[in-house]
């Protein structure tokens with residue numbers, strides 16, 4: 001059974017069909033990339049999958065269950081996690097406090113609980129393991145806003161793993177990173193192995209071709225084509241879609257779309 005099944009999903013903003021009749025499946029353990037020019041509807045599609053937005057029509061099934069109208073919380077509880085296109089950390093809290101909050105999955109309004117979390121030995125051990133996995137344990141007492149952007153990004157990805165998700169949705173994980181930081185993220189995503197299924201939005205073709213087993217190209221809210229990295233790299237329609245941006249679909253050049 002597919003882990004995620006998306007059936008004819010659409011959403012409209014006024015007259016704009018931001019996502020239109022999109023259908024696809026993700027198999028357990030698969031790493032799938034979602035690409036497409038700016039404004040193609042990629043983040044909107046993510047919002048429909050994670051429950052931030054409700055579709056005008058269509059269905060989403062996760063592990064065979066219809067979650068089309070389930071809350072974000074319910075989806076997280078079932079095993080879905082996401083990182084955002086823009087870093088979404090508690091920037092005036094320390095790295096450690098962010099890790100504790102991520103592990104507890106608590107809401108921002110419940111900061112009062114932090115002092116209890118700091119005393120919880122089991123939670124502390126989990127936070128240490130999580131931060132060590134992204135080499136941020138030594139920086140645990142730093143305020144997040146004082147970290148380099150690449151470190152914030154790594155922390156955010158680590159936190160999206162804190163709930164031990166089965167499906168991880170990453171929206172431009174390498175956005176704003178240097179080439180070497182981006183290569184590091186590529187390695188980390190690959191290291192997740194087949195334990196965690198990944199759906200990733202990316203403009204960075206090195207990341208896409210380095211990580212994805214299958215690629216879906218979104219254009220004006222619709223699936224224009226899908227295939228393996230090799231098929232996408234050589235597809236004439238994909239080349240035509242990106243002609244306007246005058247950037248090639250080549251990995252190895254830090255090619256961004």
Ligand SMILES: Nc1ncnc2c1ncn2[C@@H]1O[C@H](COP(=O)(O)OP(=O)(O)OP(=O)(O)O)[C@@H](O)[C@H]1O
Nearest residue numbers: 013016018036037038039040041042043044045085
């Ligand atoms: N809340 C909203 N209200 C109205 N229009 C919206 C809203 N969110 C997105 N849009 C529009 O829907 C379209 C798809 O936007 P979306 O952010 O999903 O694109 P994207 O593929 O993620 O682009 P990018 O690569 O730039 O991140 C765009 O035309 C955008 O302006």
Ligand SMILES: [Mg+2]
Nearest residue numbers: 042043044085
């Ligand atoms: Mg986007």
